[in-house]
Amino acid sequence: MLFTSPLPFDDALEELDAKGLMPTGLSSAEIRKEWSAELRRRSIFSARNGSARYLQATREAVGKLARGEANLATVRAELGDLLEEIGYRPEEHERGTLQDHSSFKRLNLLLETETRKVLNEGYRAKWEDPGTRRSFPAWELVRIYSRRVPRGYKMDNGALVPLGYDDWPSRWKRAGGAFYGGRMVAPVDAEVWGRLGSSELFDDGLDNPFPPFAFNSGFGLQAVDRRAAIALGVIGKDEVPGAPVGVVSLPPTPRTVKDEGVLKELKKSLDRDLKKWDSGELMDEELRRAAGGGQ
Amino acid sequence: MSGTLKLEVKIDGKVVQELVGSITGIDLVVVHKRQAEQAGEMTRTYLTAVSNGRHATAQRLGAAPTGFWGRAAESVNWQASASEAVVGVSGPGVGRAFHDVDILPGPGKKYLTIPVHGAAYGVRARELARRIPLVLLGSGKGAKKARVIGMEVDGRKQVIAMYVMVPKVHQKQDRTLMPSDEAYYAAGLAGLRDYVEEELSK
Numbered sequence: 169m170l171f172t173s174p175l176p177f178d179d180a181l182e183e184l185d186a187k188g189l190m191p192t193g194l195s196s197a198e199i200r201k202e203w204s205a206e207l208r209r210r211s212i213f214s215a216r217n218g219s220a221r222y223l224q225a226t227r228e229a230v231g232k233l234a235r236g237e238a239n240l241a242t243v244r245a246e247l248g249d250l251l252e253e254i255g256y257r258p259e260e261h262e263r264g265t266l267q268d269h270s271s272f273k274r275l276n277l278l279l280e281t282e283t284r285k286v287l288n289e290g291y292r293a294k295w296e297d298p299g300t301r302r303s304f305p306a307w308e309l310v311r312i313y314s315r316r317v318p319r320g321y322k323m324d325n326g327a328l329v330p331l332g333y334d335d336w337p338s339r340w341k342r343a344g345g346a347f348y349g350g351r352m353v354a355p356v357d358a359e360v361w362g363r364l365g366s367s368e369l370f371d372d373g374l375d376n377p378f379p380p381f382a383f384n385s386g387f388g389l390q391a392v393d394r395r396a397a398i399a400l401g402v403i404g405k406d407e408v409p410g411a412p413v414g415v416v417s418l419p420p421t422p423r424t425v426k427d428e429g430v431l432k433e434l435k436k437s438l439d440r441d442l443k444k445w446d447s448g449e450l451m452d453e454e455l456r457r458a459a460g461g462g463q
Numbered sequence: 464m465s466g467t468l469k470l471e472v473k474i475d476g477k478v479v480q481e482l483v484g485s486i487t488g489i490d491l492v493v494v495h496k497r498q499a500e501q502a503g504e505m506t507r508t509y510l511t512a513v514s515n516g517r518h519a520t521a522q523r524l525g526a527a528p529t530g531f532w533g534r535a536a537e538s539v540n541w542q543a544s545a546s547e548a549v550v551g552v553s554g555p556g557v558g559r560a561f562h563d564v565d566i567l568p569g570p571g572k573k574y575l576t577i578p579v580h581g582a583a584y585g586v587r588a589r590e591l592a593r594r595i596p597l598v599l600l601g602s603g604k605g606a607k608k609a610r611v612i613g614m615e616v617d618g619r620k621q622v623i624a625m626y627v628m629v630p631k632v633h634q635k636q637d638r639t640l641m642p643s644d645e646a647y648y649a650a651g652l653a654g655l656r657d658y659v660e661e662e663l664s665k
Contacts, residue, residue, distance in 0.1 A: 236538055236553025240529055245587035252593070270593075272586070280530065287537040294500075299493065302664070303500055303657040313533035314515050379537075388537060390511065391504045394657075406664075423665035425488040431659050434483065438656040445649040451508070454646050457639050458509045459516030 184231055184286050187211055191218040200367050205375035209285075214278055217269060225250050226278065233283040244275045281380055288378040288388065295356050295412050298420045304391040305409050306402045307361070309340060309352040312379075313386035336387050342369060348400040353392055355402060355409040362413045377413045395446065479655060490658075495543035497661070498654030503541035503550045505650045509642045510536035510552070526584035548654070552641070559634055560641035566632040574628035576612060583625040588612055591625065598622060 190213040194202065199215055212227045229243035251270045258268035266273050295301055311318075320335025321328045340352045343363040347353075354360045365381035367373040372382040379388040397403045411417035425431055444450045479498070483489050514532035521528045531554060538553040556564055568575050578584045583591055591597060596615040600622060613622035642650075 233534065234538065234553075236535070236555065236557070239531060239555050240534075241585050241587050241590070245590045248590055248593065272590075283534065284537060287534075290540075291537070297496075299497065299657075299661050300500060302661055303497060303654075304504060310511065312511050312514060312536055313530050314518065314528050316527055386533070388511075388533075390508055393501075393504070393653075394660075420665075421493075423488075423662050424490050425486060425662050427487065428663065430486055431663050434486075435656060435659045435663070438652055438659065441652055442649060442656065445653055450646060450649055451505070454505075454509055454642055455512045457643070458512035 181231065181234060181286065181290070183289070184227065184234070187227065189213075189220050189223040189227070191220050191223060192216070193218055200375070209376060212282070214269065216267070219254060221254065222247070222250060222269075226282065229279060230282040230286060233279060234286045240276070240279060244272070244279060247275055247279075277383065281374070281383065284380045284388070285374075285376060285378070288380075289376075291389070292378045292412055293415055296415050296418050298408060298417060301356060301411070302394065302408045304356075304393055305407070306353050306355050306392040306397040306400075307389045308392050309336060309345075309364070309387055310390045311336075311386055312388040315386050319382075319385070339364065339370060339382075348402055351400070353397070353400060353402050355397075355407075356412045357410040359413075479651075482655065491545045492543055493661075494655055494658045495545070495548040496654075497657040498651045499541035499543045499548035499550060501654040501657065502548060502647055502650040503539050505642055505646060506550055506552060507536050507539040509646075510539065513640060521584060524578065524581040524584045526578075526581035529585040548651070556634070557640070559637055561636065561638070563636050564634045566634065568630070574610065574630055575632055576626040576628055577632065578625065579627055580614075580623065580625045582614075588626055597625065 188211050190211040192199065192213055193216055196215040199208065199213065203211075212223050212230075214223065214226065217223065225247060229238075229247055232238040232243055233240065248270055256269060258270060262268045264271050264273070266277065268274055295304075317323055317328065318335070320331050320333065320338065322331060323329070337347075337352065340347075340360070343360050343366070345352055345354055345358075345360040345364070362377045363369060365373045365376050365378075367375050370382055372384075374380060374382060379385065381387070392400070392402065394403075398405055403409065439446070479491065479494055483494070510532055514528075514530075514536055517532070518528045535552055535554040535557055538551075540551045540553075542549050542551075556566070558564060566575060576583075576588045578586070582595075588597065597612050598615055600611045600613055610628035611624050612626040612628065613624050615622055
């Protein structure tokens, strides 16, 4: 089987391999102050970690997770083994905290954040194609990873209580996003995607125009197809958005099927066949099946 | 752990060939790309719903979900050629959607450790052992010997079971872990329609 071009996702995995290792004694806050967003994006680093060997192992662990070659528990245990091997011992007052490189909190945060960055940077790069942007002109910000206590909530006597701030709809609004039927949707080239992760707006922002937008975030992107985007009012009937921030658009290609009549006939036939798909009934059935199937 | 690391769903080019094969100027690579996009996005949406909806084991143990299905959703990738569209999903055990899976111990190991306590869910026994004192207990004889890894409490006056050790786990196929064939067929047609509309817009 021949593929005409390398996959953007494969490119993202290659970029992971090309990232520079940046051992550093700086804290997270100092790194965000001193290093540009671009430098952070192009590097593998962990705040206050000066071990190049550990960073290399982190890169390999992230690659395994991104490729689905191992699960989180396995790669986290391997990093824990390495820390023990190189003689790492946390300060007693930091043991078990985010400052402790061997804690579950720290390792999970590092692995989940870096893996999601790789996967989402690759995903987003697919919108270099104007045809892709035509078919899927918008993204919706949705929960991908469930949380026992979502951002913007707290547990009180066993019940989840909203804090009234810092949840994702509040952040979306603060970043300039509009709501469509209560949904956080925007065209793929909208500014909100660049602002949602801004550390100037949010202390825990990661300064990337792709998920995760903040530390420990379980939210991510879901593509919205053209019919849905038009029905919601996110784009106009003939509108095709530009490329997302930081993605270089491929040039448009000319029409290759000259017989317009045959295309219109084919479209009519497909519209008839896709009634259940277009009405949303098929996806509703699928999503019920997804949520409620056996284990 | 055994099991498919990468699942590939192929949309057979023959359906497209029957519908459009005789139309002059059709670019099959682009047709398949649009089909792959529709099928890929549908798969991603579906796995996101699995990620948000299925936590029976974690809930039973009072543990946090591991994020496995969320990562599978974000790992969905797709590619196209002149002959087919392919959607790939990565993750240990995702193949369970299409066949039974036998989970076996890793190289050099005889047993799997199955968590039976919330603190052990999603955590390797050797990781947990770095944090709390664990002991290996066994009862019974021969092939029926039960092996348990437990946490010592109060100088071993009490042991709380954290893992059960088993030689393998057999998981039956669960086709609901991935979208239905009907959905993939529809996605393939939707992708073809995207191509047609794209051509008409030029």
